[in-house]
Amino acid sequence: MGVSRIEARFADLERKDLAAFVPYVVAGDPDPETSWRILEALPGAGADLIELGLPFSDPMADGPSVQHGAARALAAGADTAGVLALARRFRDVDAATPIILMGYYNPVLSFGLDAFAGAAAAAGIDGLIMVDVPPEEADPLADALETHNLALIRLATPTTDEARMAIVARRVRGFVYFVSVTGVTGSKEADADAIAAQVRRVREVSRLPVAVGFGVRTSERAAEVARIADATVVGSALVDEISTALALNRDPAAKVLDRAAAMAQAVHSARARG
Amino acid sequence: MPLVLALEQAYTEAKADTAFQAELGGYLATYVGRPSPLYFASRLSKRHGARIWLKREELNHTGSHKINNCMGQILLARRMGKTRIIAETGAGQHGVAAATACTLFGLACVVYMGAVDIERQAPNVQRMRLLGAEVRPVESGSATLKDAMNEALRDWVANVSDTYYLIGSAAGPHPYPMMVRDFQTVIGREARVQILEAEGRLPDALVACVGGGSNAIGLFHPFLADETVRLYGVEASGEGMESGRHAAALNGGRPGVLHGAHSYLLQDLDGQVLEAHSISAGLDYPGIGPEHAFLRDAGRARYLTATDEEAVDAFALCTRLEGILPALESAHALAKLDEVAAETGRDGVIVLGLSGRGDKDLTAIAPRLEGR
Numbered sequence: 001m002g003v004s005r006i007e008a009r010f011a012d013l014e015r016k017d018l019a020a021f022v023p024y025v026v027a028g029d030p031d032p033e034t035s036w037r038i039l040e041a042l043p044g045a046g047a048d049l050i051e052l053g054l055p056f057s058d059p060m061a062d063g064p065s066v067q068h069g070a071a072r073a074l075a076a077g078a079d080t081a082g083v084l085a086l087a088r089r090f091r092d093v094d095a096a097t098p099i100i101l102m103g104y105y106n107p108v109l110s111f112g113l114d115a116f117a118g119a120a121a122a123a124g125i126d127g128l129i130m131v132d133v134p135p136e137e138a139d140p141l142a143d144a145l146e147t148h149n150l151a152l153i154r155l156a157t158p159t160t161d162e163a164r165m166a167i168v169a170r171r172v173r174g175f176v177y178f179v180s181v182t183g184v185t186g187s188k189e190a191d192a193d194a195i196a197a198q199v200r201r202v203r204e205v206s207r208l209p210v211a212v213g214f215g216v217r218t219s220e221r222a223a224e225v226a227r228i229a230d231a232t233v234v235g236s237a238l239v240d241e242i243s244t245a246l247a248l249n250r251d252p253a254a255k256v257l258d259r260a261a262a263m264a265q266a267v268h269s270a271r272a273r274g
Numbered sequence: 275m276p277l278v279l280a281l282e283q284a285y286t287e288a289k290a291d292t293a294f295q296a297e298l299g300g301y302l303a304t305y306v307g308r309p310s311p312l313y314f315a316s317r318l319s320k321r322h323g324a325r326i327w328l329k330r331e332e333l334n335h336t337g338s339h340k341i342n343n344c345m346g347q348i349l350l351a352r353r354m355g356k357t358r359i360i361a362e363t364g365a366g367q368h369g370v371a372a373a374t375a376c377t378l379f380g381l382a383c384v385v386y387m388g389a390v391d392i393e394r395q396a397p398n399v400q401r402m403r404l405l406g407a408e409v410r411p412v413e414s415g416s417a418t419l420k421d422a423m424n425e426a427l428r429d430w431v432a433n434v435s436d437t438y439y440l441i442g443s444a445a446g447p448h449p450y451p452m453m454v455r456d457f458q459t460v461i462g463r464e465a466r467v468q469i470l471e472a473e474g475r476l477p478d479a480l481v482a483c484v485g486g487g488s489n490a491i492g493l494f495h496p497f498l499a500d501e502t503v504r505l506y507g508v509e510a511s512g513e514g515m516e517s518g519r520h521a522a523a524l525n526g527g528r529p530g531v532l533h534g535a536h537s538y539l540l541q542d543l544d545g546q547v548l549e550a551h552s553i554s555a556g557l558d559y560p561g562i563g564p565e566h567a568f569l570r571d572a573g574r575a576r577y578l579t580a581t582d583e584e585a586v587d588a589f590a591l592c593t594r595l596e597g598i599l600p601a602l603e604s605a606h607a608l609a610k611l612d613e614v615a616a617e618t619g620r621d622g623v624i625v626l627g628l629s630g631r632g633d634k635d636l637t638a639i640a641p642r643l644e645g646r
Contacts, residue, residue: 056546056547057415057546057547057548058415058420058421058424058532058533058547059424060423060424060427060428060533061428061431063428067414071414071415074546079544080544080545105531106530106531106532106539106541106545106546106547107544107545107546108545109529109530109531109545110530110541110543110544110545111544111545132531132534134275135275136275157276159276159277159434160276161276164275164276164279181432182431182432182434183428183431183432184428184431184432187432
């Protein structure tokens, strides 16, 4: 399915005039079974697409929340094969919700670009975000993904100027991911007016849906973003729920899903109220 | 990316600007104390059986070659209008050099340093704080150099407008490996002139330690076209290659991507980066500058390894024979002099990059030297 599953989902949401709610969780966080219970239940909690983090030892674009999530997953034995198996298990019970794998280049490079793209496609993954691969270096990866009909999704940021925006949009499929803050994941929230202006800049160079993430922590902000962009990505706020639940000896899955449901509700009702 | 593209452009312009080069040359001469001497180490020569010359980078202001690069980059940062400098450091040599350069120009300085390194390099932490730098401990990951670099990168992307990231090694995203190399080639350019004057010919071999590889590439680069000059880099093999606890990216790693550079990397089968291990905090990096990977694959340079124990032995030997306390990093290069001398022969001329001084390492090695 790959790219077409993402396109179908956005087309469906557009017909309903809904923004997509896109939760991000780290695969294998805090352990394989809890991670599965979270993933399996996310569509029921309102997830339209799911961003699945491929844990990496050196997540330099991530703030403390996601760093902790990745460290927990790795400590609990997460590896690339396990992440692919988790996606496969999800695809067996849900054929419609796109899964976007988000991570860093080295584990993918180590697996082999074409082998990885093939394995990811076979596991029912639809797209890939590689945080540390700039467009200048992305052709081998883009070729491999294209062969297996997977979407390459790139990040645009507030520091991406006009000339560069076109470079960023090149070879991108599925959607463009706009990073709403200048900084790492989980940073403090950006101003809604500023985000609106930035999203307009992305739309000038790409007709793809625009997702906004990094620094969306509250339901209020998620709703504001839903009125501006085509998708709202929420990551650190969900990963924090796992940290909190573990500290309080509560069920992390229940906490994450409660929070996801509340954010999904805010995103899905934003336009009707706005 | 826009950050590093802007940096590349600013650096390209500065490099071609004679006023910039003249200003840098002035500071190197009067503040850093260049040229650094090339010293004939007669007792080490006798011991190892070759004509051994030490390129005395440890005599630079702040005690290592790191200041060469810091002076260059700080002038570039000023040119770019940046007011806040961030840096990562392992042994603290680069941190001290960066803090010093910032003090000289009244710039705010934040140094990221792994919590483990802060413990084993206490004197340098004190020096940085005395110089007015803020030393931020990094607890994530292995709490060493690579984690300090992660944290510095996170700071940089969040503070793009006023902040300059002063990387200390030939690692990180382009243009850093090239720029750091350029600023460090002063070592090799001087050494080339000095050895021609002293010996009337080119050396048979150059030897230098490699972590990220900045002092080695600085020494090697001006000799690359001289095919008769053999190049030896020495990686830290820690507790031994077979123990798995080492920092030898070229000898024990495979190609990978870390911190925006494609080079050899210590990693597991899944592509997760492994912790590097070395008694020397300055060599404790799981990657290596990409140009060293190129030189190795092209067969132009050879990369040997020295264990913690060999480095400590070489530290003691150099101290006792020459009255020079080498940094533990540089001691890795000294540890391979027997091996290199065996290849060059008794009349062979060897230039060794003595990249830093060892005062900072006394606490770390005191327990190991007891009873010797």
